[in-house]
Amino acid sequence: MRCRPPAALCGPRFSSLGLLWALAVKMAVEEINNGSALLPGLHLGYDLFDTCSEPMVAMKPSLVFMAKAGSCSIAAYCNYTQYQPRVLAVIGPHSSELALVTGKFFSFFLVPQVSYGASTDRLSNREIFPSFFRTVPSDQVQVAAMVELLQELGWNWVAAVGSDDEYGRQGLSLFSGLASARGICIAHEGLVPLPPGSLRLGALQGLLRQVNQSSVQVVVLFSSAHAARTLFSYSIRCKLSPKVWVASEAWLTSDLVMTLPGMPGVGTVLGFLQQGAPMPEFPSYVRTRLALAADPAFCASLDAEQPGLEEHVVGPRCPQCDHVTLENLSAGLLHHQTFAAYAAVYGVAQALHNTLRCNASGCPRREPVRPWQLLENMYNVSFRARGLALQFDASGNVNVDYDLKLWVWQDPTPELRTVGTFKGRLELWRSQMCWHTPGKQQPVSQCSRQCKEGQVRRVKGFHSCCYDCVDCKAGSYQRNPDDLLCTQCDQDQWSPDRSTRCFARKPMFLAWGEPAVLLLLALLALALGLALAALGLFLWHSDSPLVQASGGPRACFGLACLGLVCLSVLLFPGQPGPASCLAQQPLFHLPLTGCLSTLFLQAAEIFVGSELPPSWAEKMRGRLRGPWAWLVVLLAMLAEAALCAWYLVAFPPEVVTDWRVLPTEALVHCHVHSWISFGLVHATNAMLAFLCFLGTFLVQSRPGRYNGARGLTFAMLAYFITWISFVPLFANVHVAYQPAVQMGTILLCALGILATFHLPKCYLLLQRPELNTPEFFLEDNARAQGSSWGQGRGESGQKQVTPDPVTSPQ
Numbered sequence: 001m002r003c004r005p006p007a008a009l010c011g012p013r014f015s016s017l018g019l020l021w022a023l024a025v026k027m028a029v030e031e032i033n034n035g036s037a038l039l040p041g042l043h044l045g046y047d048l049f050d051t052c053s054e055p056m057v058a059m060k061p062s063l064v065f066m067a068k069a070g071s072c073s074i075a076a077y078c079n080y081t082q083y084q085p086r087v088l089a090v091i092g093p094h095s096s097e098l099a100l101v102t103g104k105f106f107s108f109f110l111v112p113q114v115s116y117g118a119s120t121d122r123l124s125n126r127e128i129f130p131s132f133f134r135t136v137p138s139d140q141v142q143v144a145a146m147v148e149l150l151q152e153l154g155w156n157w158v159a160a161v162g163s164d165d166e167y168g169r170q171g172l173s174l175f176s177g178l179a180s181a182r183g184i185c186i187a188h189e190g191l192v193p194l195p196p197g198s199l200r201l202g203a204l205q206g207l208l209r210q211v212n213q214s215s216v217q218v219v220v221l222f223s224s225a226h227a228a229r230t231l232f233s234y235s236i237r238c239k240l241s242p243k244v245w246v247a248s249e250a251w252l253t254s255d256l257v258m259t260l261p262g263m264p265g266v267g268t269v270l271g272f273l274q275q276g277a278p279m280p281e282f283p284s285y286v287r288t289r290l291a292l293a294a295d296p297a298f299c300a301s302l303d304a305e306q307p308g309l310e311e312h313v314v315g316p317r318c319p320q321c322d323h324v325t326l327e328n329l330s331a332g333l334l335h336h337q338t339f340a341a342y343a344a345v346y347g348v349a350q351a352l353h354n355t356l357r358c359n360a361s362g363c364p365r366r367e368p369v370r371p372w373q374l375l376e377n378m379y380n381v382s383f384r385a386r387g388l389a390l391q392f393d394a395s396g397n398v399n400v401d402y403d404l405k406l407w408v409w410q411d412p413t414p415e416l417r418t419v420g421t422f423k424g425r426l427e428l429w430r431s432q433m434c435w436h437t438p439g440k441q442q443p444v445s446q447c448s449r450q451c452k453e454g455q456v457r458r459v460k461g462f463h464s465c466c467y468d469c470v471d472c473k474a475g476s477y478q479r480n481p482d483d484l485l486c487t488q489c490d491q492d493q494w495s496p497d498r499s500t501r502c503f504a505r506k507p508m509f510l511a512w513g514e515p516a517v518l519l520l521l522a523l524l525a526l527a528l529g530l531a532l533a534a535l536g537l538f539l540w541h542s543d544s545p546l547v548q549a550s551g552g553p554r555a556c557f558g559l560a561c562l563g564l565v566c567l568s569v570l571l572f573p574g575q576p577g578p579a580s581c582l583a584q585q586p587l588f589h590l591p592l593t594g595c596l597s598t599l600f601l602q603a604a605e606i607f608v609g610s611e612l613p614p615s616w617a618e619k620m621r622g623r624l625r626g627p628w629a630w631l632v633v634l635l636a637m638l639a640e641a642a643l644c645a646w647y648l649v650a651f652p653p654e655v656v657t658d659w660r661v662l663p664t665e666a667l668v669h670c671h672v673h674s675w676i677s678f679g680l681v682h683a684t685n686a687m688l689a690f691l692c693f694l695g696t697f698l699v700q701s702r703p704g705r706y707n708g709a710r711g712l713t714f715a716m717l718a719y720f721i722t723w724i725s726f727v728p729l730f731a732n733v734h735v736a737y738q739p740a741v742q743m744g745t746i747l748l749c750a751l752g753i754l755a756t757f758h759l760p761k762c763y764l765l766l767q768r769p770e771l772n773t774p775e776f777f778l779e780d781n782a783r784a785q786g787s788s789w790g791q792g793r794g795e796s797g798q799k800q801v802t803p804d805p806v807t808s809p810q
Helices: 016-034 055-065 096-109 139-152 166-181 201-213 225-237 282-293 296-305 309-314 319-323 326-333 339-355 371-378 515-540 545-549 553-571 578-611 614-625 627-650 675-680 683-697 708-732 735-767 782-794
Strands: 113-115 132-134 157-163 185-192 218-222 243-247 267-274 382-385 388-391 402-408 415-422 426-428 455-459 467-471 506-508 654-658 665-671
Touching: 016 282, 016 326, 016 339, 055 096, 096 113, 096 132, 096 166, 113 339, 132 339, 139 166, 139 218, 139 243, 139 267, 139 402, 139 415, 139 426, 157 166, 157 201, 157 225, 166 185, 166 218, 185 201, 185 225, 201 225, 267 415, 282 296, 282 326, 339 371, 339 382, 339 388, 515 553, 515 735, 545 735, 553 578, 553 627, 553 735, 578 627, 578 654, 578 665, 578 683, 578 708, 578 735, 627 675, 627 683, 665 735, 683 708, 708 735
Parallel strands: 113 132, 157 185, 157 218, 218 243, 243 267, 506 665
Antiparallel strands: 267 402, 382 388, 402 415, 415 426, 455 467, 654 665
């Protein structure tokens, strides 16, 4: 800790790049003074000072620059508008740490300051640094290039290290924020303490051990050259396994790092270096200046011009400066590291050229120029340096592209090979790349393997890059490769397991060509054919006793209704529509009511003839065979029509599309809103069938007569068995097959009635015509035999058994 402000001295180490930057500035000034394109007739002057990378050292020349012209002190004024300092503009410093110190100082006086290396993003703040400019891009651009490089090479599990100074902390913060936003996880993060003797080196060693023991293969090092040398010294000492080092521009070309013993063992070094225009004559210029510096007479002439100024401000001369050779500077001459300093001079000269309103013949303005006046012309100024067009933007930055450099190990220092460019987007030349890793293969730096198509990531722990791969289930899909959740398909779409897209659902309904429908249509043809055949046979024998005993016209009406019942199943196949959904139940139930009502009348005749006294029976039979019978049929059908109308008005079935009941199709079907109302529509038919069954179940056959009661009993049993079986089957079958169940039930019901009641009579008409007599079917002699039939039924052991003519003909 300092207790007094003693003179700050430069360290013993010589910076070759610092000398090259100074010579680049000097060459640019001499080119402008010797040319006529800028500031014709005027000559620029300059002072060059060494900052020694120390803020205290940098402040001394800064104070000299702001001294009043012709003196070495700064005067105190309330208004500095007319203040004329020693210089109009300042070039440098290179370090962000120093630029943050000097930038606020020069901004107070609104003196333009152009840095050729300070890249921290804080310097873009125009509120704090209104007079700061630079000929290098902001760190934000370099960080964006680094992140895009990691993405391009598939590295999302990295360590990030920065120097414990403004440059490193700011760069590390920018990188962490952008990397996280782009899905890159930072497994380990730390700072390299400065100076090297700091007590925090233990934390650095711990960080290196963590990196060495983890699966991290890539380390982003955003630091100054001194901090990078410290880090690599410890990594070499700790025998860190070879890694890929993504370098920031501050240390990528530093001989401090390149010449460190053991550096080839650290692995692969990649980094972005600012592009610049070639300066082919610069090495020759440097060689000439070094030769002059070795001449004592030349040095004496310089001391005579400004005696003691440099020593008075920054201390004694460095002893190494007297022994600098071109070989000491060769590494810095290989790249465009000095172009930024060269271009900074041209930026200031162009602004001054504009301020003085210079043209080809000279500069008309002769009054002194204040720094703030020059600053007005620095904003958005466009200039050219070595043919390269540059412009300061609103934040004082220039838009310069980057080259991606790869260290190729050679003695004594590595060669920097260009393996890509960054011009807003990264262009990578993979064929030029080589990896200094075991096997010479591109390393993989990922916490988890890449998920396959149709899988999403289920994050483990705190890092989004560490995850398990989970399959997307049917009905969902993987939209993007980095998705954490499967995206559900729309309701009109479907997807299989592990899908990356959804497919449109096809409408599904009971199609005409399906095997089940074809089988049911065959059954329909059988039932309808039998019904029509029976109807035709009854019409042909309409005057026969058998047909008359069966009801005559009512029997034909019942058969016609049964045929319509069979035809109603044609409303179920095919794509449902509003009309077909509304018509299905009425067109089935009304014909069935007509059929059952005729059977009810016949059951009533049998019941009346067998259970009532002859006088009452004759009277009731006349009513049941006359016009009153048709009134019963009409009333039954009206009752059923009323039920159907109530059903259609109160709970109308509608066409719905069910998107979820089938895995890959959309089921289009008629939706029943109320199953209770659906059951009530069956009430009329069920009541008629029940009354038929009650009227015939207990009736015994008479000797020598046709047993019509038995046929009706079995017909009603067929009806009940069919529809009682329908309920559990319909409730448990898949909704897609419910129309087929209804079709089958209707046809089986019709076939049951035909087989048990109508077909036996057809058999008698065709095969036993001798039984088609009034005595066998009609009731003309019922009165004569009624008492004896009743007596015989009541006497024990006197019952006569007559063979059934249908089943046992003799």
